[in-house]
Amino acid sequence: MDSNSSEGRDPRPSGRTPLRRTADNALKIVVVGGFGVGKTTLVGAVSEIRPLNTEETLTSAGEGIDDPTGAWGKRSTTVAFDFGRITLSASQVLYLFGAPGQERFWFLWDRLFSGALGAVVLVDTRRLADSWYAIDRLEHHGTPFVVARNNFGDPTHTLDQVREALDLPPEVPLLDCDARDRESGKQVLIELVRHLTARVEAETAGTPAAAAAPVLEESTP
């Protein structure tokens, strides 16, 4: 179950892939991060369906999106969130939403975060500041989240350096991942769920959210 079978084709059908008829409970996890940090890649890597979106980039991918001259009226914004799906069990299905992390898309967040289990903040150390707003916002709302550094090849910085730069509290998990890799993406999600579990356990134990800190240590592999 751990290895990816490669049969030379994307097994995900081009059409829709229906859920099991027994599916009756859907859960959400939101992946946030700056443009180009790999959100869609991460969602796509773990999704059992081809990532769909409710809106498409209006210019060709990657060009003009962050062009400072093309903010409004040049139709160069991507507004959508893309999403993928993971069938967890006969009844449970997990939806992953990739959302732009910039503050100009805050209006999307209400929709996306409503009922979400938690969030994954995907960061790229070359553009670390792109994640600041997302982290601020998540902290502000008390939404549980983990931070994943999308990293391939030799990292220039240690995770501790990243944690320091991001000023992350110790209880917030921070881990490396390769957004293209299904297994790596899976580990990020598992990390988030463990973090959640720790928080819930801490809360049921009567300790406020901060008590999640000790759990963090164990949940960081």
Add this chain to the structure above:
Amino acid sequence: MTETTSPDAGPTRRPDVRTRAVVAAAALLAAVAGPVGVMRAFDAGRPLTAAAVAAVTVLWLIAVRQAGSATERARRLELELGRWEGESMTALVVAGAARQAETAAKARAAAAEAERDEAGAALARAEEQAAAARAEAAGARAQAEAERAERAAVDRIADEVLPVLVKRLRSGATVDAALAPHRDHPQRPLLRAVAEEIGRGERLRAAALAVCATAAGRVQALATSMHAELREMQHRHDEEVLGDLLRLDHSTAQAGRMADSIAVLTGARSGRRWGRPIPVESVLRGALGRIGAYQRVRLHNASTAAVAGFAAEGVMHALAELLDNATTFSAPPAEVHVYVEEVPAGLVVTVEDSGLGLSDSWLRRAERAVSAESLDLTTLSAGTRIGLAVVGVLARKHGLQISFRPSARGGTGVVVLIPQQLVTHPATAPAPLPEPVERAVERAGGTGPRPALTPARPAPAVPAAPVAPAVPVAAPVGSAGSAPVAPAVTDSGLPQRRRGRTMAAAAPAAAPAERPARPDGASAAARLGAFRRAALPAATATAAPAATATAAPAAGAPNPAPAGAPAPAEGAVPVQDTPGARSAADPASDASPVTEKDFR
């Protein structure tokens, strides 16, 4: 020649009395004067004188006697003469009469002669006149003939020359070119004058139409791009803004239809083309969306047929005009029903209103309007007729058959036949439902799908995100100066985040504004505005990394970009830098304590 003496004869007729008296007086005078003279002469001693006097007296007496007799004779003569004179007088009278007669005759003759002369002159004049009249008549004849010829020529001008000329001019020929075949026409100046006038009128008409068509085209283009923009926004925003966007969309669609109508009437191209067959449901809804009272229209359609892309726009526009009429003719609560039926000849769309119904003459006029040979702009007046004229043009263009009849619902029914050649019938079998996911996943090897999304995805040197933008390196230079403070950088060279700063920066004064998190309506516009405000500064913010690099070149050094990657934007925006970039950003953004609503 006696008459010359006759007037003198009168006094001599009665000489006797006078003669005797005169003789007597003379004898007495001689008897007295003689002796007196003789005595005196004797007395005076003059014997001779006495003798002489006596002699004279004697002589006198003799003379007197002789004079008497002479007088007698003269008297007789006179009588005779008198007789003669009478005769002569008579003769004279006769002669005078004769003379008078002659004179009269002569005068008459003269008069006659004069008259004759005059008559001759008159005759001559008459002759002259006659000649003139003849000449005139000849002239008139000639003129009449000329006129006939002219009339014929004019008739030819009216019947043949001008129509051809006008046609040429209307089809865009220059005056000279249009006149070329008539180089030798006798009425060439006339033709030229007319042609120039028509040419001018034609140019004016063409210019006016072109202006209208151009303006219509621009409005069409605007409406189309607004539609695209609105659709994009409709996808981006939720209910709060959506209602407003839909209203704008509807207004835009109606404005677009007006422009389309002008374009159709001015002979311009239709607004847009659809690159694929449009299902009849979409055709109907496309028509529906362009009228004001679309919510009163009920569609009844079970057809899956589609209208060819090249004709779909025209069909939609024609149906929109008919639907607009139908809703106009029926009072607001009444509904208009649209039915679709597939028939061998094509697709029949019936529009039925339950309005007051229209008179036969109106129906006939309407039918004429949508089937007349060609459009006559001068007949357009009321809005309805404009709509019908548009329908007529479109019907002729696409071969739509349209008829009007009283509706079973009490109002008017319009039947539109979309001919079969414009209709396609897509394969109706729905795509089979794909197999449920578990089976698909199992078949894929039991472990789930491969992560790779697209084989063509570029090498991993570039971050794998498909939307990885090339960080604009050159563009942000301008914002370098706006970095007020050197960026905070960690020892490891990473930019230092300060908790909460981005949100504080994004909404420095937002705390109070945040409270009414989602009031209905009022915030919709505000949110839209907020998005707009946010959009611009956000772009500026993303530009900031390079500014940082400029301000603190060392910041980027420890973290070089992977080979082939664009210049790293690693020296990201310093905290201090962000307020400048973000202060203008959405003030409604939440800086306030958690609002339940925000996260639900």
Add this chain to the structure above:
Amino acid sequence: MSGRGGNTDGRRVRPGRDDDPDRLYTITRGRSRAPENAFDLVTLIVAEREPASGMQSEHARILRMCEAPTAVVEVAAELALPVSVVKILLGDLLEAGSITARHPRFAPNKARLPDLDTLKQVLHGLQQL
């Protein structure tokens, strides 16, 4: 029979390009608001009926699509319609009894954190991947 079965994918248009004659207000017949909180993005929709002849094509497509449970967001993506418009259409079907909705059991407004059971299932499911 009803609706447009064959062009499910053909209609996957890029929403930003206005190449669809259907204006959204004609699809919703002028409505812009779904019933309050009727659906979450991930509410699973299940069709209870076959599409009927003469049905609005979107309704028919939703019913076909939801023969297996399908999340609202998937329906929206499939129809290339905004989520809010899809919610309105789903509201029609729900009212007519043509669909049922399986709402997420993790009720976000009541509890800030999910229950442990759910988390365990999620964890298990993820580990099984």
